Amino acid sequence: MGFEFIPYSDEQRKTYINAELVYRSYISKKKRYDKSFRYRMGWQKVKDKEYLFRECLDTKKRKSLGARSSETEAIYDSFHAQKAELKESIKETKTLLERQEKINKFTKISRVPNVLINLFRRLNELGLDDKVVVIGTNSLYAYEAYSGVFIENQHLATFDIDILNKRDKKVSIAFKEKIPNRTLKGILLEVDNTFKESDEALYRFVNKDEVVVELLTPMRIGSGNESFGGVREIILDGIKWIESSKLHKQLLIGDNGKCAFITTINPLEYAVYKKWLSTQTYREPIKRDRDMQQSYLVTKLIRDYMLTIDIESELKNIRNISKEAVEDYRQTVLNKR
Incomplete structure (x- = not known):
């Protein structure tokens, strides 16, 4: 036969290779974001003290990470800084991906x-x-x-x-x-x-x-x-x-x-x-x-x-x-x- x-x-070979590179980067970042930030972090007042908590977005269960201190404040700040940084990185990669999708069709x-x-x-x-x-x-x-x-x-x-x-x-x-x-x-x-x-x-x-x-x-x-x-x-x-x-x-x-x-x-x-x-x-x-x-x-x-x-x-x-x-x-x- x-x-x-x-x-x-x-x-077309070049287009395919570039598409795989950009898409793999997007998926990797998206998975990392979902794994690392499937919870939120905030402060909860109990009587006269504030405590740092972490809450799972799926189950809504909360876990106390300790009373407010320089250490817990550093944890809080680091969490939100990393979250914002990765979110911005995903946004930039998605823009590249959308541009690549147009090239895919053109070629x-x-x-x-x-x-x-x-x-x-x-x-x-x-x-x-x-x-x-x-x-x-x-x-x-x-x-x-x-x-x-x-x-x-x-x-x-x-x-x-x-x-x-x-x-x-x-x-x-x-x-x-x-x-x-x-x-x-x-x-x-x-x-x-x-x-x-x-x-x-x-x-x-x-x-x-x-x-x-x-x-x-x-x-x-x-x-x-x-x-x-x-x-x-x-x-x-x-x-x-x-x-x-x-x-x-x-x-x-x-x-x-x-x-x-x-x-x-x-x-x-x-x-x-x-x-x-x-x-x-x-x-x-x-x-x-x-x-x-x-x-x-x-x-x-x-x-x-x-x-x-x-x-x-x-x-x-x-x-x-x-x-x-x-x-x-x-x-x-x-x-x-």
Whole structure:
């Protein structure tokens, strides 16, 4: 099968590198601010004395740091000075980022669906992007960006965006502590409030532009636990392979020029999984053919551009996919020139 990859121009490579540098700096500062200043500090009078307190913005719980003195005043002044300094630094970086977003569009390097970028940008800010994984055809955007090429449009995603929510007790707790009373579903609606639950499936959401987002939580952690992300658990054939696979994180740039780090499946495991999926007789023939094409396409990307991937070595170390599926991929895709 022949596939055409269009390499980035020198200008596009430079744009991508600069975009990643600026965006990484913005996210780093934003996370540092949220971690260090998730509480406020002030003075509280008790009888005839003033005490310095620190109050958590999430729980409203207060902790006394001692009576007013030169030491507690220094703590108070330092806290507010550092907070103001970092806040100003974030503001300056955000200005640079907005300028970079215009350059991204001008150099025609922006082409990922906005809803995907907007959702993951919010997850980036919350530090949850490693816990929510993009699956399906949209993964190809990550692989082409890593390779510094554009894949022919016909092989890229439809309006469906599949998101596998990686389930973990720690994640559920962290999520509630970080953004109380919100869920992954809530963040999706925060990004675009036109999303509505589909009548066909409760894990599927459709917005006014007919963009479909599927939030999947395949793992079970026992009865009595809320589904992390506020979406229904679903068991899909082969989904456990994806859920326990190696991850690949990549900066992507949306149609609107905005950036976000997207977490998806390791490209080699994606290629093996897609080959396996193409053999499943329950799938429609047109989808099976598309699965096969994507397996070949990603394999070619790995061979031609992802030179740090030792294919044979990594195939031997795949533990979450059956040996039969791996061998079938090796014989029918990898060894076919």
